[in-house]
Amino acid sequence: MADSADPRIVAYPPDKVAQYLASGAWDATPVAGRFRAVAERFAARTAVIDQSASMTYGELNVRSDQVAAALLERGIRPGDPILFQVGNTIPSVVAWYGVLKAGALPVATLAGHRAHEIGHVAGMVGAVGHIVDDSRPDKFDMVQFARQQATSSHTLRHLFTVGSERNHRLPPDVAAIETLGRSIEPRDASRSVHAVQTLLGPEDVAVYQLSGGTTGVPKVIPRLHGEYWNNARAWALALDRTERSITCHAAPIIHNAGISCALHSTHSVGGCVVIPPPDKTVALRMMFEHEVDDILFAHGMFSWIMSDDYVPAAKHLRTVILSGAKVPEELFARVESFGARVGQTFGMGEGMFTLTRFDAPRELRSTTVGTVLAEDDEIRILEPGSERELPDGETGELACRGAYTIRGYFDSPEHNANAFTSDGFYRTGDLAKVQLHDGGRFLSIEGRIKDLINRGGEKVNAEELELLLHRHPAIRDVAVVAMPDDRLGEKVCAYLVSSDPSLGVPDLQVHLEGLGVAKYKWPERVEVIDTLPRTQVGKIDKRALRDDIARKVTA
Numbered sequence: 001m002a003d004s005a006d007p008r009i010v011a012y013p014p015d016k017v018a019q020y021l022a023s024g025a026w027d028a029t030p031v032a033g034r035f036r037a038v039a040e041r042f043a044a045r046t047a048v049i050d051q052s053a054s055m056t057y058g059e060l061n062v063r064s065d066q067v068a069a070a071l072l073e074r075g076i077r078p079g080d081p082i083l084f085q086v087g088n089t090i091p092s093v094v095a096w097y098g099v100l101k102a103g104a105l106p107v108a109t110l111a112g113h114r115a116h117e118i119g120h121v122a123g124m125v126g127a128v129g130h131i132v133d134d135s136r137p138d139k140f141d142m143v144q145f146a147r148q149q150a151t152s153s154h155t156l157r158h159l160f161t162v163g164s165e166r167n168h169r170l171p172p173d174v175a176a177i178e179t180l181g182r183s184i185e186p187r188d189a190s191r192s193v194h195a196v197q198t199l200l201g202p203e204d205v206a207v208y209q210l211s212g213g214t215t216g217v218p219k220v221i222p223r224l225h226g227e228y229w230n231n232a233r234a235w236a237l238a239l240d241r242t243e244r245s246i247t248c249h250a251a252p253i254i255h256n257a258g259i260s261c262a263l264h265s266t267h268s269v270g271g272c273v274v275i276p277p278p279d280k281t282v283a284l285r286m287m288f289e290h291e292v293d294d295i296l297f298a299h300g301m302f303s304w305i306m307s308d309d310y311v312p313a314a315k316h317l318r319t320v321i322l323s324g325a326k327v328p329e330e331l332f333a334r335v336e337s338f339g340a341r342v343g344q345t346f347g348m349g350e351g352m353f354t355l356t357r358f359d360a361p362r363e364l365r366s367t368t369v370g371t372v373l374a375e376d377d378e379i380r381i382l383e384p385g386s387e388r389e390l391p392d393g394e395t396g397e398l399a400c401r402g403a404y405t406i407r408g409y410f411d412s413p414e415h416n417a418n419a420f421t422s423d424g425f426y427r428t429g430d431l432a433k434v435q436l437h438d439g440g441r442f443l444s445i446e447g448r449i450k451d452l453i454n455r456g457g458e459k460v461n462a463e464e465l466e467l468l469l470h471r472h473p474a475i476r477d478v479a480v481v482a483m484p485d486d487r488l489g490e491k492v493c494a495y496l497v498s499s500d501p502s503l504g505v506p507d508l509q510v511h512l513e514g515l516g517v518a519k520y521k522w523p524e525r526v527e528v529i530d531t532l533p534r535t536q537v538g539k540i541d542k543r544a545l546r547d548d549i550a551r552k553v554t555a
Helices: 014-023 032-042 059-074 090-101 115-125 142-151 185-196 224-239 257-266 280-289 299-306 312-316 329-336 363-365 413-419 464-469 505-513 542-554
Strands: 046-049 054-056 081-085 104-110 128-134 158-162 174-176 204-208 220-224 246-248 270-272 294-298 319-323 342-349 353-355 378-381 396-401 424-438 440-448 450-455 457-461 477-485 489-498 525-528
Touching: 014 224, 032 059, 032 185, 032 257, 046 059, 046 257, 054 059, 054 090, 059 185, 081 090, 081 115, 090 104, 090 128, 090 185, 090 257, 104 115, 115 142, 128 142, 128 257, 128 450, 142 158, 185 396, 204 224, 204 257, 204 319, 204 505, 220 224, 224 353, 224 378, 246 257, 257 294, 257 413, 280 299, 280 312, 280 353, 294 299, 294 363, 299 312, 299 329, 319 329, 329 342, 342 363, 378 424, 413 424, 440 464, 450 477, 457 464, 464 477, 464 489, 464 505, 505 525, 525 542
Parallel strands: 046 270, 081 104, 081 128, 104 204, 128 158, 158 174, 246 270, 246 294, 294 319, 319 342, 450 489, 489 525
Antiparallel strands: 046 054, 204 220, 342 353, 378 396, 396 424, 424 440, 450 457, 477 489
8 A cells, every 4th residue: 555654655744643633633543434433324425416317315325435445356456556546426425435445545636637647646656447428438538548548558357348338348447437337236335445444544645636836747745544535625614514404516526626625625614515516607507507506716716706697606605715816806806795605725735724614804804815724734934945944034945844744755856855844834836924913923925936037136926927917907817927027037028818809018108107016027928818828727827838938939
């Protein structure tokens, strides 16, 4: 098994493990066991709804047992990594819990990953299985892609699908999750799962998530049985979720936010999670139809809130959390106008979440990402490039440590040497500052260190400039990136989505001069485009924009 004895895993210090188990931040029961306890308690309640069906906790528990037993029969062993490239469907959820129940390790890749990323991740973790979405072979043949990956891998030997049409004949080496294990008696399947789960401990790896870094191939994040379910449960309790909660997650569910803030979080208290595809029309319609009362909107979905379609969808909303960027006042106020409690969050696959509690003053809920989620979480603001802690109120690099923050990336000693401080704090790469209120340390995210443009020694904060440019009446969306320059090293380029296609550098200079912005921050090149590229999880793909402008400058 991939556990704390594996030299590729950076273990938590033994005294911290004892502390976290004693405080309740961790639990000795594996993730699948935590789910089973809830599923047996709320067997008749609906656990999950997708675009075409629903499933109760009892049904999900039995089907995931059967899938787990079938995986074990096929030779999957505890600790075997299984790649997930699937969409927001019930079979994807069945597969997730089935893999966990078999003691294997879900590897949460993105549906849009291709050979470069999948080949790297599969080789790094030694993946033995690959689960892909086969619902749109006309768009991209995921089965053929997965088979190609297997031919170039030394370890990949099991291929599974979700979403295959009933009349679609799969190759003999491919099995559909929808039918996998159906013939296994539920009692026999449950016994097989129980035998495996007794082998697992709190320091064993439960799940591999991937880093959201903007450079290079993704880093692998090992999340442990002791902490992963509890991290999600802490989120649920902070938002007052119960078995009557109906939550929604329209971004990819097989992603840390989807698992921690939606699937595991909702299931930890016996609630129902609605998982529409990442399509505005479908998602908002499903929110209305299923009376969703709790949702997290990522930055890429902020425009949904301002649309007319949001009005019926918001009818039952009780809780709205916003994430991924500074929230404009008009957006915050619109959510409030429909009667929902609204706050902000900041989080990462590496572990820590912050959240603005609803008893905090509105000013703090609208301008900060709140306080740490758990008592065992620690944060520091460091002078960038050093381990010197800055006083509250000053902007520096956010660093964190605690029960839910990893102590190192998988098999990455050289990267870990730079990504973590000497005493185990994870350097997030985010610029942040802390403001105090009633003894609470409220965090505001001020940008990314990698998003600083170094113009001849003068630093331009891209996010700051983007917020200023957003105030131009003709600019609908904007992303500021560095472009290479032989003399200054870097200059500022602004990618704009605008109602005025002729908008150029002189117009932005007039706008920024009117706001009293220093000249060194002014963009020196403008690219007007139809839409900004986004990653699979809805964030602006600045890597693609930097690559684009570098090619243009070079040419």
